[in-house]
Amino acid sequence: MKGLRVIFAGTPEFSVPSLAALIAGGADVVAVYTQPDRPAGRGRKLQMSPVKQFALENDVTVHQPQSLKRDPLAAQALQALEADLMIVIAYGLILPLAVLEAPRLGCVNVHASLLPRWRGAAPLQRAVLAGDDETGVCIMRMEEGLDTGPVYHRIATPIAARETGGSLHDRLADLGAAALMEALPGIVDGSSVPEPQDDSRATYAHKLTKEEAVIDWNGSAQTIERQVRAFDPWPVAQTEIDGASLRIWDAESDPRAETPAPPGSVIRADKGGIQVATGQGVLRITRLQPAGKKPMSASDYLNARHLDGVRLG
Numbered sequence: 001m002k003g004l005r006v007i008f009a010g011t012p013e014f015s016v017p018s019l020a021a022l023i024a025g026g027a028d029v030v031a032v033y034t035q036p037d038r039p040a041g042r043g044r045k046l047q048m049s050p051v052k053q054f055a056l057e058n059d060v061t062v063h064q065p066q067s068l069k070r071d072p073l074a075a076q077a078l079q080a081l082e083a084d085l086m087i088v089i090a091y092g093l094i095l096p097l098a099v100l101e102a103p104r105l106g107c108v109n110v111h112a113s114l115l116p117r118w119r120g121a122a123p124l125q126r127a128v129l130a131g132d133d134e135t136g137v138c139i140m141r142m143e144e145g146l147d148t149g150p151v152y153h154r155i156a157t158p159i160a161a162r163e164t165g166g167s168l169h170d171r172l173a174d175l176g177a178a179a180l181m182e183a184l185p186g187i188v189d190g191s192s193v194p195e196p197q198d199d200s201r202a203t204y205a206h207k208l209t210k211e212e213a214v215i216d217w218n219g220s221a222q223t224i225e226r227q228v229r230a231f232d233p234w235p236v237a238q239t240e241i242d243g244a245s246l247r248i249w250d251a252e253s254d255p256r257a258e259t260p261a262p263p264g265s266v267i268r269a270d271k272g273g274i275q276v277a278t279g280q281g282v283l284r285i286t287r288l289q290p291a292g293k294k295p296m297s298a299s300d301y302l303n304a305r306h307l308d309g310v311r312l313g
Contacts, residue, residue, distance in 0.1 A: 001022070001025045001026045001027040001181075001184060001185075001188075002026040002027075002028075003028060004027045004028060004084050004085065004184075004188060005028050005030050005081070005082065005083045005084045005085075006022060006027045006028065006029050006030065006083060006084065006085050006086070006087060007029075007030060007031050007032075007033065007078065007081060007083045007085075007086040007087070007103065008022065008029055008031075008032045008033070008051075008055075008060075008086075008087050008089075009032070009033040009034070009086060009087070009088045009089070009091040009093075009095075010032075010033075010034060010051045010088065010089040010090055010091050011034050011035045011049045011050075011051055011090055011091055011092050012049065012050055012051070012090050013050040013169075013173070014089065014090050014112070014169060014172070014173045014176075015050070015051050015089040015090050015091075015173075016050050016051060016054050016173070017173045017174050017176065017177035018087065018089050018110055018173075018176055018177040018180050019032070019051060019054055019055070020054065020177070021177040021178075021180065021181050022087070022180075022181075023058055023060075025181055025184075029055075029060050030061070030081050030083055031060070031061045031062070031063055031078075031081055031083075032051060032052070032055040032060050032061065032062050032063070033062075033063050033064070033065070033068075033078070033091065033093075034049045034051045034052045034055070034062060034063075034064055034091070035049055035064065035091070035092050035093065036064045036065075036066060037049070037052075037064070052064070063077070063078075065093075067093060067094075068093055068094070068095055068096060068099050069093075069094050069095075069096045075096060075098050075099055075102075078099055078102055079098070079099075079102040082104075083102070083103040083104070084103060084104045084105055084188070085103050085104070085105045085106070085107075085108060085187070085188070086099075086102070086103045086106070086107040086108070087107075087108050087109075087110070087180065088107055088108070088109045088110075088142060089109065089110045089176065095107065095142065097144055100142055100143065100144065105187065105188065106141060106142065107141070107142040108139060108140065108141060108142065108152070108180075108183075108187060109139075109140045109141075109142045109147070109149070110137060110138075110139060110140075110176040110177075110179065110180050111123065111137065111138045111139075111140055111147055112124045112135070112137055112169075112172045112176065113127065113135055113136070113137075113138065113205070114134070114135060114136045114138065114154060114156060115138045115140060115147060115151055115154075115197055115202075116147075116148075116197040116198055116199065116201050116202035116203070117132075117201065117202070117203050118135075118203055118204075118205040119146055119147035119148070119202055119203070119204055119205065120146065120147065120204045120205035120206060120207070121205060121206065121207040121208075122205045122206065122207055122208045123135070123205040124165060124168045124169055124172055125165045125205075125208055125230045125231065126203075126205040126206070126230075127159060127168070128159060128163055128164070128165055128168060128226060128229055128230035129226050129227060129230040130226075131222075131226055132159055133158065133159060134156050134157060134158050134159055135156070135157065135159055135168070135172070136154055136155050136156035136157050136172075136175070137154065137155055137172055137175050137176040137179045138151045138153070138154045138179075139151065139152045139153040139154070139179050139180055139183040139187075140152065140194070141194045148197060148199070148202075149194070149197075150194030150195055150196045150197065151194055151195050151197065152183045152186065152187055152192050152194045152195075153179055153182060153183035153186075153192070154179070155175055155178070155179045155182075157171065157172070157175060162229070163229060164229045164230070164232040164233075165229065165230050165231060165232055165233065165234075166232050166233045208231070208234065208235060209235070210235045212235075213227070213231045213235040213236060213237050213238055214238060214239070215227065215237055215238065215239045215248065215312075215313065216313075217239070217263035217264035217276065217277070217278055217279065217312060217313045218263045218278070218279040219278060219279050219280075220253075220255060220278060220279055220280035220281055221253035221254060221255050221257075221278040221280060221281030221282055221283040222253045222255045222280075222281065224237070224251070224253065224278060224283050225251055225252060225253035225283060228248050228249070228250065228251045232249060232250075236248075236249065236289075239264075239312045239313050240312065240313055241290075241310065241312055242310075244290070244291045245290075245291045246288060246289070246290055246291070246312070247288060247289035247295070248285055248287075248288050249287040249288060249289060249295050250285070250286045250287035251273075251283050251284060251285045251286060251287075252273075252283070252284045252286065253278075253281055253282070253283055253284075254281050254282045254283075254284065255280060255281035256281060257281050257282035259277035259278065259280075259281065259282055260277075261277040262277065262311065263277055263278050263279050263313075264276065264277065264278075264311045264312045264313040265277045265310075265311045265312075266307040266308075266309075266310045266311070266312065267282065269298075269302055269306075269307040269308075270302070271299045271302075272284070273285055273286045273298045273299075274288075274298045274301075274302070274307060276312060285298050286298050288301055
């Protein structure tokens with residue numbers, strides 16, 4: 001990879017392992033593109049993206065245009081870098097055709113799913129939510145469509161029974177970096193021929209919203225458990241208790257358990273957890289977070305209050 005002129009475009013923590021691998025592998029990262037600093041935290045102070053922080057720590061030039069599609073000067077500045085390749089990972093901005101065609105070898109994307117399944121913004125969370133047995137990463141040649149380009153390389157990995165959105169995020173970030181470095185030699189020398197996707201098998205991974213994290217206790221215990229795992233660490237599955245928000249951080253389902261009480265009813269609460277009736281089966285909550293408090297075990301929560309006769313939601 002020495003001498004390969006690379007533009008890197010990415011924003012969140014997921015992108016950092018791949019940028020680190022490129023630098024460690026000797027690529028000449030001529031510039032990093034990342035989204036503009038955003039207000040964050042209680043003080044709403046401007047905060048750099050994880051990719052920007054890593055780039056500055058490694059003395060890489062950073063660009064933060066508001067848009068590459070509506071700002072022709074920003075696109076021209078990128079073209080002037082005369083890069084061999086642009087690598088894009090969760091950048092978050094649309095790349096116009098002029099940018100996609102600017103590098104000599106085009107643009108390559110590291111995507112967190114086994115395309116064509118789960119194109120779009122939240123592929124790893126959707127895989128957990130859907131109960132998929134496996135997922136993975138793909139190294140894809142970018143084109144104007146959303147995650148529609150042909151795939152150079154893919155690595156699959158099983159989704160563990162207790163996998164969360166957070167744990168899968170971390171695993172796929174590292175797997176994506178490994179897959180990228182495996183794929184690059186063939187991309188650079190032209191020996192790797194990308195495989196077109198089968199559009200008829202495509203599914204779309206919509207962006208996560210806080211609204212869909214609200215638990216519907218009429219659903220099955222298994223579905224709600226997946227919701228809890230998929231939305232950890234954000235937006236976090238939640239319900240209501242006595243009109244106040246209650247976040248659910250960890251739970252286990254027993255889909256075969258009988259539920260004589262209406263969905264949402266607490267049918268048992270002890271040191272082993274809080275068992276709640278659902279539309280099908282029982283959900284045992286083991287870790288939760290009351291409004292204004294830090295996450296805690298169900299056992300600690302029960303030390304402060306009784307749940308006899310309580311109905312959630």
